[in-house]
Amino acid sequence: MKVTELINSTQSTAxxxxxxxxxxxxxxxxxxxxxxxxxxxxPKYINITTHRSEYIYRDLGDGLFRRxxxxxxxxxxxxxxxxxxxxxITTVPHIICSDNTREDIEYELLDLxxxxxxDLLVLRGDKGKHESVFTPTGDGYRHAIELQQQINDFNRxxxxxxxxxxxxxxxxxxxxxxxxxxxxxxxxxxxxxYWLKQKVEAGAAYAVTQLFYDNRKYFAFVERARKEGxxxxxxxxxxxxxxxxxxxxxxxxxxxxxxxxLTHEALKCKDDAQAAQVGIEWCIAQCRELMAYGVPSxxxxxxxxxxxxxxxxxxxx
Ligand code: FAD
Numbered sequence: 611m612k613v614t615e616l617i618n619s620t621q622s623t624a625x626x627x628x629x630x631x632x633x634x635x636x637x638x639x640x641x642x643x644x645x646x647x648x649x650x651x652x653p654k655y656i657n658i659t660t661h662r663s664e665y666i667y668r669d670l671g672d673g674l675f676r677r678x679x680x681x682x683x684x685x686x687x688x689x690x691x692x693x694x695x696x697x698x699i700t701t702v703p704h705i706i707c708s709d710n711t712r713e714d715i716e717y718e719l720l721d722l723x724x725x726x727x728x729d730l731l732v733l734r735g736d737k738g739k740h741e742s743v744f745t746p747t748g749d750g751y752r753h754a755i756e757l758q759q760q761i762n763d764f765n766r767x768x769x770x771x772x773x774x775x776x777x778x779x780x781x782x783x784x785x786x787x788x789x790x791x792x793x794x795x796x797x798x799x800x801x802x803x804y805w806l807k808q809k810v811e812a813g814a815a816y817a818v819t820q821l822f823y824d825n826r827k828y829f830a831f832v833e834r835a836r837k838e839g840x841x842x843x844x845x846x847x848x849x850x851x852x853x854x855x856x857x858x859x860x861x862x863x864x865x866x867x868x869x870x871x872l873t874h875e876a877l878k879c880k881d882d883a884q885a886a887q888v889g890i891e892w893c894i895a896q897c898r899e900l901m902a903y904g905v906p907s908x909x910x911x912x913x914x915x916x917x918x919x920x921x922x923x924x925x926x927x
Contacts (some may be wrong), residue, residue: 613729618906624907625652625653627910628656628912629658631661631684634682635684645693646891653699665681689703701727702729703722704733707746711747712750712760725913726822730782732758732784732786733754758786761820761883765782785816788819788844791819816845819847825896845906846900849913850915853886872892890918
């Protein structure tokens with residue numbers, strides 16, 4: 611079933627979460643343990659992030675360095691297939707423009723098709739750590755919408771060189787990203803919503819938000835999107851606040867604000883264990899308000915927060 615069908619298949623608010631592929635060389639068992647922790651809450655689907663390569667410099671001695679390309683978290687497609695086979699839960703691998711030529715993407719789509727994975731989250735992807743602005747690789751794309759167009763062609767049986775497939779399969783269905791507090795590069799919210807609308811018109815079936823801690827921002831964003839004629843589900847992306855360092859790391863990394871009340875409570879904490887408890891309570895209240903508002907689904911970002919999410923889920927599901 612497609613993500614939109616899965617979230618519509620339940621009367622109550624659906625539950626889903628995002629995981630990261632394991633760091634290279636660390637095996638998949640820890641990931642399975644995280645999934646087992648959250649499985650009792652009946653996840654409708656599981657997203658798997660994709661991580662571009664980065665450059666590292668190896669010291670060769672005598673003042674010489676070699677620049678090598680490193681994938682710290684490879685294996686998105688394989689992890690998606692492994693989870694789908696082991697648990698029978700729909701997986702949604704993220705497919706990104708970063709670091710990919712059109713041909714790279716085409717082979718990824720073929721692998722996914724052969725594996726029977728037909729739901730995707732289509733993204734531009736992060737810029738490289740060595741880049742000040744996002745730069746496409748070779749003939750790769752600058753924006754998610756261009757990647758959507760390649761997927762749409764693939765769904766129609768057309769490869770990037772214009773040749774036709776002999777046999778087509780179940781078409782891919784996909785969602786895209788959106789930002790209740792605006793994407794960092796967008797000049798203003800009007801522009802960001804304009805491009806979201808273009809992504810919807812290009813075929814996005816739903817959008818998932820960047821994480822946020824202030825429901826007012828989500829409500830205002832949804833209202834504005836609806837006024838602009840965007841009718842697809844806008845699924846809130848949620849992550850419990852977990853440790854004191856996140857007071858600075860979250861705004862810097864995700865370009866979102868932490869509400870003053872949450873910050874005041876966090877600053878009263880003596881250690882991360884107390885901060886995690888504040889985060890759980892905040893998240894429970896946040897989720898309850900979103901459920902009362904009628905969101906179709908809650909999508910949790912699990913990295914470093916699986917235990918907190920279990921505590922939240924115990925209270926709200
Ligand atoms: P786009 O849709 O291309 O938008 C980027 C910016 O360009 C926005 O400001 C938009 O307003 C503007 N824009 C869009 N289209 C056009 C156009 N045609 N012309 C001009 N301007 C345009 N990153 C990863 O590397 N891997 C992941 O797995 C990953 N998962 C994510 C999951 C979610 C739910 C979210 C919210 C983000 C995720 N990211 C991931 C981060 C994401 O890749 C970055 O936020 C990236 O900078 C933007 O991606 P996008 O798909 O929103 O890009």
